[in-house]
Amino acid sequence: MLEFGGCCIVPGVARAQTVESDRDVPAEADVVVIGGGYLGCITALNLAERGVSVVLCEKGVVAGEASGRAVGLVEYELLSPVKMELIARSIELWHAMPERVSGDIGYAGPGLISLYEDEGPAEAAAAWLKDMQGQPGVDARMLTDREVGALDGGLGSGWHAALYQANGAAIEPCLAAPAIARAARAKGATLLQSCAVRSIERQGGTVAGVITEQGSIKTANVIIAGGVWSSMLAAHLGLDLPQIMIFAEQCSVEPVAGGPAIAGMTPAGYYRREPDGGYLFGAAAGRIPITMSIVKNIRKLMAAPTDVDQDMRPVLNPGTFFWDLKANRKRPEDRVSVFEENRILQPEPISGITAETVAGMGDYIPAFAGCKVREVYTGSLMSTIDNLGVISPIGNIPGLYIGAGMLYGLTMSAAAGEALADMVTGEAPKFDISPYRYERFIDGSGFVFHP
Numbered sequence: 001m002l003e004f005g006g007c008c009i010v011p012g013v014a015r016a017q018t019v020e021s022d023r024d025v026p027a028e029a030d031v032v033v034i035g036g037g038y039l040g041c042i043t044a045l046n047l048a049e050r051g052v053s054v055v056l057c058e059k060g061v062v063a064g065e066a067s068g069r070a071v072g073l074v075e076y077e078l079l080s081p082v083k084m085e086l087i088a089r090s091i092e093l094w095h096a097m098p099e100r101v102s103g104d105i106g107y108a109g110p111g112l113i114s115l116y117e118d119e120g121p122a123e124a125a126a127a128w129l130k131d132m133q134g135q136p137g138v139d140a141r142m143l144t145d146r147e148v149g150a151l152d153g154g155l156g157s158g159w160h161a162a163l164y165q166a167n168g169a170a171i172e173p174c175l176a177a178p179a180i181a182r183a184a185r186a187k188g189a190t191l192l193q194s195c196a197v198r199s200i201e202r203q204g205g206t207v208a209g210v211i212t213e214q215g216s217i218k219t220a221n222v223i224i225a226g227g228v229w230s231s232m233l234a235a236h237l238g239l240d241l242p243q244i245m246i247f248a249e250q251c252s253v254e255p256v257a258g259g260p261a262i263a264g265m266t267p268a269g270y271y272r273r274e275p276d277g278g279y280l281f282g283a284a285a286g287r288i289p290i291t292m293s294i295v296k297n298i299r300k301l302m303a304a305p306t307d308v309d310q311d312m313r314p315v316l317n318p319g320t321f322f323w324d325l326k327a328n329r330k331r332p333e334d335r336v337s338v339f340e341e342n343r344i345l346q347p348e349p350i351s352g353i354t355a356e357t358v359a360g361m362g363d364y365i366p367a368f369a370g371c372k373v374r375e376v377y378t379g380s381l382m383s384t385i386d387n388l389g390v391i392s393p394i395g396n397i398p399g400l401y402i403g404a405g406m407l408y409g410l411t412m413s414a415a416a417g418e419a420l421a422d423m424v425t426g427e428a429p430k431f432d433i434s435p436y437r438y439e440r441f442i443d444g445s446g447f448v449f450h451p
Contacts, residue, residue: 006351007247007289007315009323012344015377016063017178021193022185028218029055029190031424032210034197034233035226036060037067038410039403041180042417043223045101048187050425055219056181056189057212059196059229060343063177066227069379070410071250071270071282072176073263074169075112078128079408080450081135082388085431087408088137090415091167097414103179106172106275113264114163115148115155115364121267122161129163139167154260156365170263170272171410196339199330200237200400207399211333213340221424223401225417228345228380229327230404231293232338236330237397241390242293242441243405244301245324246312246381247347250282251354251373259367268360271368278374283357285311286381287350291324297385304387304449347378383407384441388450391416391436393423402438 031047033040036058047054058064074094076087098107116122125142132138143162148155151164185191192214200222201209209218224230234241255277263272269283288294294301294314327338354376362369382405384390389406403420406412419429439445 001313003287003313003315005315005317006348007287007317007320008348009320009342010346010348012064012346014061014064014068014344016061016068016174019062019178019181019191019193020185022190025192025195025212025215026055026190026217029053030219031055031221031223032057032197032217032219033223033225035224035229036062036177036181036191036193037065037225037227038177038180038413039417040225041177041184042413043225043403043420044189045180045184045187046418046421047424048184048189050421051188052425054189055217056184056191057195057197057210058191058193059339061193062181062191063173064344066379066381066409067177068173069250069377070173072106072171072173072272072280072410073112073270074109074171074411075165076137076168076411077114077163077165078125078451081132082435082450083412084132084135084137086412086415089418089430090412091137091169093414093418094169094171097180101179101183103182105176105179106174107169108263108273109169110167111262112165112168112170113143113148113151113155113262115264115266116160116162117158117267117364118160125163126161137167140165152260152262154258154365154367155262172275173410194343196337197233198333198337198339200233202397205397207397213337221399221401223403223420223424225403225420227382227404229339230382230402232327234402235328237400239394240441241402241404241438242297242385243382244288244294244385245291246286246288246383246407247350247378248282248286248381249350249353249376249378250280251358251377252375253279253281253358253368253371254374256367256371260365266361266364268364269357271361271365279368279371281357281361283311283353285353288312288314289320289324290314290316291321292328293385300385300447303447345380347380349376349378381407381409386447386449389416389436390438391419391433392438394438
């Protein structure tokens with residue numbers, strides 16, 4: 001049901017650890033990466049490790065937006081088999097990431113669990129698991145209530161069943177992207193924060209450089225990995241990248257004794273132990289602000305399945321609609337850009353959702369009863385209209401690459417960033433990138449929604 005009101009954009013505050021920036025803007029580079037979230041930082045790390053001259057430009061701070069506000073789970077429950085080759089590679093890379101970056105990313109695992117109190121969701125999970133047998137990266141099994149208790153005594157009891165992803169993992173969003181960015185710098189990447197890219201320059205139709213608020217950089221290769229802002233950067237080049245925003249809310253509660261060590265999900269939402277013994281809670285719910293991308297693609301979106309076990313509600317807020325419309329219009333390079341006006345995008349809180357989630361968590365897991373909320377924060381997830389994402393060169397603009405709209409950005413970014421680096425350096429990606437090509441949105445390909 002369509003809601004009215006809510007989904008306003010408010011001044012944002014970063015949650016992630018700070019990262020030192022480089023001071024000088026290079027005159028040129030082999031590659032410029034736009035966006036300092038997981039995907040941008042991992043792409044820059046891959047390029048730096050290969051000896052490529054790379055500049056990472058972030059309009060705000062590293063992990064200031066979605067990447068510092070994620071739930072923090074590397075998982076694949078109920079996802080489409082189309083995604084599993086990518087996810088299998090990504091899981092492998094995430095498991096190795098702490099050693100690779102020689103830094104703390106808050107890694108906990110392997111292992112994730114989804115707990116079911118009723119027969120219906122448990123049967124759906126079992127059916128999905130049966131269908132996924134033989135798919136790359138699937139290492140999961142169904143558990144009984146007794147097996148749940150034996151696995152982790154903090155999970156409570158009385159569960160109908162559970163799905164255990166043996167190769168899943170948890171990561172701390174406040175630590176992960178910053179640690180990766182530091183590693184990229186240590187290996188030769190240049191990191192420029194508070195340095196918005198105002199425009200991507202072309203000569204003869206080919207990428208020639210970028211104009212930032214701090215100066216110009218000549219380059220033959222630009223990778224757009226800007227999350228919410230990727231569609232806007234693409235629009236400034238005449239490209240239609242159909243993404244939708246999904247506003248979500250999480251909270252952090254004070255440390256509790258006897259809570260579960262294994263991260264996962266209950267019927268009330270997601271949970272993950274934080275480094276100090278507190279917990280993150282996040283509802284399986286969100287609000288979808290109506291934007292022009294939704295209006296233009298409404299017929300396709302109406303074909304998406306509606307039987308998902310998540311509370312996703314469309315919201316019409318005229319202010320947010322026109323904010324998005326304005327942001328997609330390119331300004332002259334000598335004017336302050338929309339990116340500089342929005343250093344950290346943050347939606348307003350979603351009424352009542354945290355209180356409901358916290359109460360539900362306490363009902364399902366005894367250790368969470370009576371826990372105290374110490375922080376509430378919101379962020380915007382991004383998904384292409386077919387819920388698959390884009391990891392692709394842009395055929396009609398040589399030198400331009402886009403990584404965007406994967407929704408499960410944390411889970412998928414390790415392999416996606418590696419693949420973007422592969423494309424730029426002429427190496428073969430480690431998984432089939434053809435499902436993620438940008439041109440499927442413009443060449444008449446049939447629309448297929450991917451859970």
